[in-house]
Amino acid sequence: MNTTVVPVATPPQAIPKASFDWKPVLLLVGLMLAAIPAIGSTSSWITLTFAGLAMGLIIFVIASGLTLVFGLMDVLNFGHGVFIALGAFMATTVMGGMAVFADQGALQALLAIFCAMLVAMAVAGGVGLAFERVIVRPVYGLHLKQILITMGGMIVGEEIIKVIWGPLQIALPLPEPLRGAFFFGDAGIEKYRIVASLVGLAVFGLLVWTLSRTKVGLLIRAGVQDREMVESLGYRIKRLFVGVFAAGSALAGLGGVMWGLYQQSVTPQIGAQVNVLIFIVIIIGGLGSTLGCFIGALLVGLLANYTGFLAPKVALFSNIGLMVAILLWRPQGLYPVTNR
Amino acid sequence: MLLNRILSHDLPRSRWLALALLIVLVALAVAPFAFPGVKALSVAAKALVFILLVASFDLLLGYTGIVSFAHTMFFGIGAYGVAIASTRMEPGFAAVLVGTAAALLVSLLLSLVIGLFSLRVKAIFYAMITLAVASAFQTLASQLSDFTGGEDGLSFKNPPWLSPSFEPFEAPFLGVTIDGKIFTYYLIFTVVVVLVLALLRIVNSPFGRVLQAIRENDFRAEAIGFRTVVYRTWSNVLSALFATVAGALLALWLRYVGPDTTLSFEIMLDILLIVVIGGMGTIYGAVVGSALFVLAQNYLQDLLKLGAVALEGVPVLSQVVTPDRWLLWLGVLFVLSVYHFPTGVVGRLRAARRRD
Numbered sequence: 001m002n003t004t005v006v007p008v009a010t011p012p013q014a015i016p017k018a019s020f021d022w023k024p025v026l027l028l029v030g031l032m033l034a035a036i037p038a039i040g041s042t043s044s045w046i047t048l049t050f051a052g053l054a055m056g057l058i059i060f061v062i063a064s065g066l067t068l069v070f071g072l073m074d075v076l077n078f079g080h081g082v083f084i085a086l087g088a089f090m091a092t093t094v095m096g097g098m099a100v101f102a103d104q105g106a107l108q109a110l111l112a113i114f115c116a117m118l119v120a121m122a123v124a125g126g127v128g129l130a131f132e133r134v135i136v137r138p139v140y141g142l143h144l145k146q147i148l149i150t151m152g153g154m155i156v157g158e159e160i161i162k163v164i165w166g167p168l169q170i171a172l173p174l175p176e177p178l179r180g181a182f183f184f185g186d187a188g189i190e191k192y193r194i195v196a197s198l199v200g201l202a203v204f205g206l207l208v209w210t211l212s213r214t215k216v217g218l219l220i221r222a223g224v225q226d227r228e229m230v231e232s233l234g235y236r237i238k239r240l241f242v243g244v245f246a247a248g249s250a251l252a253g254l255g256g257v258m259w260g261l262y263q264q265s266v267t268p269q270i271g272a273q274v275n276v277l278i279f280i281v282i283i284i285g286g287l288g289s290t291l292g293c294f295i296g297a298l299l300v301g302l303l304a305n306y307t308g309f310l311a312p313k314v315a316l317f318s319n320i321g322l323m324v325a326i327l328l329w330r331p332q333g334l335y336p337v338t339n340r
Numbered sequence: 341m342l343l344n345r346i347l348s349h350d351l352p353r354s355r356w357l358a359l360a361l362l363i364v365l366v367a368l369a370v371a372p373f374a375f376p377g378v379k380a381l382s383v384a385a386k387a388l389v390f391i392l393l394v395a396s397f398d399l400l401l402g403y404t405g406i407v408s409f410a411h412t413m414f415f416g417i418g419a420y421g422v423a424i425a426s427t428r429m430e431p432g433f434a435a436v437l438v439g440t441a442a443a444l445l446v447s448l449l450l451s452l453v454i455g456l457f458s459l460r461v462k463a464i465f466y467a468m469i470t471l472a473v474a475s476a477f478q479t480l481a482s483q484l485s486d487f488t489g490g491e492d493g494l495s496f497k498n499p500p501w502l503s504p505s506f507e508p509f510e511a512p513f514l515g516v517t518i519d520g521k522i523f524t525y526y527l528i529f530t531v532v533v534v535l536v537l538a539l540l541r542i543v544n545s546p547f548g549r550v551l552q553a554i555r556e557n558d559f560r561a562e563a564i565g566f567r568t569v570v571y572r573t574w575s576n577v578l579s580a581l582f583a584t585v586a587g588a589l590l591a592l593w594l595r596y597v598g599p600d601t602t603l604s605f606e607i608m609l610d611i612l613l614i615v616v617i618g619g620m621g622t623i624y625g626a627v628v629g630s631a632l633f634v635l636a637q638n639y640l641q642d643l644l645k646l647g648a649v650a651l652e653g654v655p656v657l658s659q660v661v662t663p664d665r666w667l668l669w670l671g672v673l674f675v676l677s678v679y680h681f682p683t684g685v686v687g688r689l690r691a692a693r694r695r696d
Contacts, residue, residue, distance in 0.1 A: 076464045138679060145678055147407045147467050148616060152675040155609060159668035167664065272605060276475045279468040287464075313483060320476040323469075 024295045024334040031299065035306045043186030048305045054193035056301025057200025058262060062255030063278040063285075063293050064207060065248020071224040071288025071337055073241045075136055076143070079150040080278065081271025082157035083128060083249045087120035087256025088266040089161055092170045094119050102175035109175035110195065113261070117199075120253040128249025131157075132242055154271065161268045169267045172260045196258050203251065204294055211290060220244060224288055224337060280319045284326045286333025295334055296326075346537060348544040352624060357689040361624060364631045368529060372522045379638070382593070385525055387634040388532045389590045394614045395539050395626035396582030401612075402621035403543050404575040405555030409608055410470035413477045414451065414580040416602035418443045418587025423494040423597035424487065431497035440588045444581055451580035455573035478603045493598025498524065502592065528589045535582060540623050542578065551575050552621070610637075613674050619684025628685055633670075640666050 032049055039045045066080045094116040095102065102112035135153040139145040174192055181188040211217035222230045223237050231237050259274060260266045281300055285292025303322055308315040326334065344351065352358040367374070371384035397411050421443025422436055429435040458469045481488050488494065498520065500506055506520035542548055553561040554568050562568045591597050610633065618629020644666055681688050 076468075078467075135675065143464055144405055144407060145682070147464065148612065149675060149678045151609070151612060152616075152671055152678060155613075155671035156668060156675065159665055159671060163665060163668070276472055280472050283465070283468055283472075316479045316483065317476055320472050323472060 021335065024292070027334075028295055028298055028302075031302055031306075035302075038310060039306070041186075044309065046184070046187035047189065048309055049302065050187075050189050050197075051193060052302035052305035053298060054190075054197045054200070054301070055262070055304065056298035057197050057204070058255060058258045059277060059281055059301055060294050060297035061200055061203050061258060062252055062274060063281045063297055064203070064290060065244075065251040066278055067282045067285065067288055067290060067293045068220070068244055069241075069248045070282070071290075072220060072227070072237075072244055073140070073223075074143075074227075075140065075146055076287075077136065077150050077245075077248075078147055078275070079131065079135065079153040079157060080248075080252055081273075081275035082131075082154050082161075083124045083252035083271075084256035084259065084274050085158065085161055085266070085268060085271035086127060087124050087253030088172070088260030088270055089165050089170070089256075089268075090120040090123050090253065091116040091257040091260050092165070092172050092266055095172060095175070099175070103177070106177040109177045112175060113178075113195065113257070117254050117257050120257045121250040124253025124256070125246045125250035128246045128252075129242065131249065132245045136245070154275075158268050158271060165268070167268060169265050171265050173264055174261055192261060196262065199254075199258065203254070207290060216240070216243075277319065280323050282333075284323055284333060286330075286335045286337055288337035289333065289335040292333055292335035348537070348540045350540055350544045350623075352690075354689040354692065356692070357624060357628070357686060360628050360689070364627055368631075372525055381521070381525065383634055383638045385528055385593045386590075387631050388528050389586050389593065390610075390614065390630040390634055391627050392532045392535055392589070393583055393586040394611055394618070394630050395536050395623050396579045396586065397611050398615050398620065398623060398626050399539060399543060399551075399582070400575055400579040401615055402619075402625070403548060403555060404551045404572060405558075406572060406576065407467040408470045408576070409467060409605075410454065410474040410477075411579070411583055411611060412603055412605075412608045413474045414447045414583040415587040415590070415607070416477070416481065416597075416599075417447050417450070418584035418589075419591040419597045419602040420481065420488055420494075420587075421446070421584070422588045422591040423489075423496050426496035426498070427494055431499060433499045436499060436588070436592065440585070443584050443588060447580045447584040448577060451577045452573065455576040456569075474603075474608070475605070478599055478605075481603055482599050489598070491599060493596055493601070495596045498592060498595055502527065503595075524592055528593060531585065531589060535585060536623065536627065539582065543623060547571070547574070555621075613670055615684075616674055616682075617670075617677050617684055619686030619688075620682070622684070622686040625684045625686040632685075636666070636670065640669075644669075 035049070036042070036045050039048065062080075062084055065083075066077060070076050095112060098112040098115065102109045131153060135149055136146070139149050178191050178195065181190045182194075183189075209217075211221055219230060219235055219237075219240055223240065227237055256270070260270070263270075277300070281296045282293055283296075284299065285294070285296035299322060300319055303318045304315060307318040330336065352361055368384055368388060372381055375381070375384070393411075393415055397408075400406050400408055400411070418440065422439040425435045425439025425442065429438065454470065454473060458466050482491050484490070485492075497503060501520055502524045503520045506523070507517060543551070550561065550566050550571050553564075553566070554571055558568050561571075587602055590602065594601065614629040614633045615626065617633070618627075619625025641664075677684060683691070
């Protein structure tokens with residue numbers, strides 16, 4: 001008679017806590033600190049730092065959707081810029097219609113911007129759904145075709161924008177109450193940048209909360225880690241992905257409104273211009289990583305403002321210099337997504 | 341057979357394709373005489389430059405499977421090389437040669453550096469990095485205004501016998517006054533024909549086969565023992581050099597260089613459109629595609645103008661059919677061709693023959 005060997009249950013070992021990688025955050029802080037002696041005056045430093053952070057937050061809003069879509073479904077959307085342009089142009093329509101209302105007071109101005117953001121997000125999200133179905137869906141898994149087809153989507157999208165809003169630059173002035181700056185001593189902080197920062201932080205907070213505290217977020221993160229495993233557990237990751245794609249497009253629309261107000265004008269080429277910037281950001285951050293995208297966007301924003309003050313000619317190349325430096329340090333980006 | 345050797349044993353393999361190529365070749369060869377007029381001639385010259393430019397991009401995209409957005413950068417280097425040398429030096433043949441040689445050297449080094457740095461990574465990374473590099477280069481060209489003329493660009497003089505005022509013969513030949521412009525045209529024509537045949541030679545050599553193997557399955561190619569990074573880098577360098585020559589030819593033709601004519605992102609998109617619509621992985625696709633594209637660019641607008649007149653008053657349609665929106669239709673064609681005939685016009689024509 002054989003006695004079955006009862007496997008001895010080993011006591012569950014405590015899972016070692018994943019230690020948070022502080023180095024990129026330290027890099028960000030280090031950059032800020034290093035800029036103090038370089039700039040010289042504290043008040044200019046505060047002005048520039050705040051401006052840089054605000055710009056970084058706007059860039060983050062635009063880029064976050066792209067990096068999520070890539071991380072989850074391995075689709076790089078070269079047409080992401082179209083949604084930015086779409087958002088910015090929706091803003092010109094909405095803000096143009098509410099111009100009189102918006103000039104009445106700060107509250108009304110904020111309300112008008114809020115309306116523009118909502119409309120832009122809704123439209124961009126809706127178009128994103130159609131874009132996913134028509135353009136992206138047939139080419140899952142084929143990188144070369146994805147690049148070509150989304151690029152084609154961008155050409156067509158840009159032309160359609162020209163059909164609707166005309167090919168010329170359109171002014172997108174800030175409502176009167178939001179122009180100008182607050183002054184703390186000598187340091188000036190533009191009012192609009194405060195609004196933009198708050199929106200950017202809210203988006204970041206909401207995104208982090210969704211990703212780390214909700215079931216949908218859990219599935220998205222799991223999907224980024226290992227798509228097939230999530231599928232085999234019975235979740236329809238395609239449907240999840242469509243949602244993420246639409247959400248990413250909506251975020252791009254939101255970012256477009258913010259970017260357009262930041263530049264105070266929009267052109268149909270805005271999408272292609274911002275595309276370069278957000279690609280640099282998501283390469284720096286590590287493709288697919290949300291936190292990396294956040295840190296990368298802030299780095300880009302800060303460096304652009306610091307170098308713009310210290311050496312304006314160099315500022316035009318600060319992004320690409322930053323990208324090369326980061327890639328030499330960490331070839332996969334600041335926070336490499338495992339399994340890629 | 342001689343023709344077979346000239347075409348590197350890569351015959352058109354389709355009656356219609358052969359016919360199309362022949363038409364393009366003959367039309368371009370006799371263009372100055374058959375289609376007199378300034379516009380027609382510059383359309384033909386532009387088609388020639390694009391044929392070379394797109395064929396060199398096809399080596400990269402179609403044969404090696406690398407998506408680069410920095411191709412216009414090398415195109416621009418060639419054009420600026422000739423322009424800068426011609427403005428700095430005594431305008432003459434020496435200046436053109438020195439400018440081209442210097443541009444080739446710069447392109448060689450730059451493509452080598454970019455290739456070695458970033459071809460190790462996935463295709464998607466490379467596409468993004470080249471996009472960033474190209475936009476930085478465009479900014480650089482418009483910022484160094486002492487050197488490159490900034491946004492205004494540079495106008496310069498061609499060598500004497502390539503300038504329009506050079507008229508060696510008293511009497512017009514076949515009804516056309518022979519001047520430097522026509523000499524320039526035939527210089528471009530000769531260089532393009534020779535270099536396109538050279539590209540055919542390259543893609544049909546053992547080296548070209550390895551490139552195609554890398555395109556199909558780089559992992560397996562590496563496993564067989566080919567060092568894919570080396571081959572990719574070579575492909576990158578070669579295509580950059582051919583693009584540089586194309587840029588130099590364009591500069592000779594226009595006698596002007598500016599950021600918009602050589603470096604702009606629009607040209608990069610044009611190249612992509614042509615390669616895909618013409619047919620990736622076939623040098624002939626570049627020839628047919630460029631000819632069609634340049635014709636469309638210059639004459640489709642006239643056609644759309646007719647459509648716009650016919651649809652005058654119809655609210656949405658008249659907006660869509662205006663001549664300014666010709667790129668919209670090409671974009672739609674591009675998307676459709678990526679889906680439905682990824683091998684482009686050439687692939688279609690060849691497949692039609694196989695079915696017979």
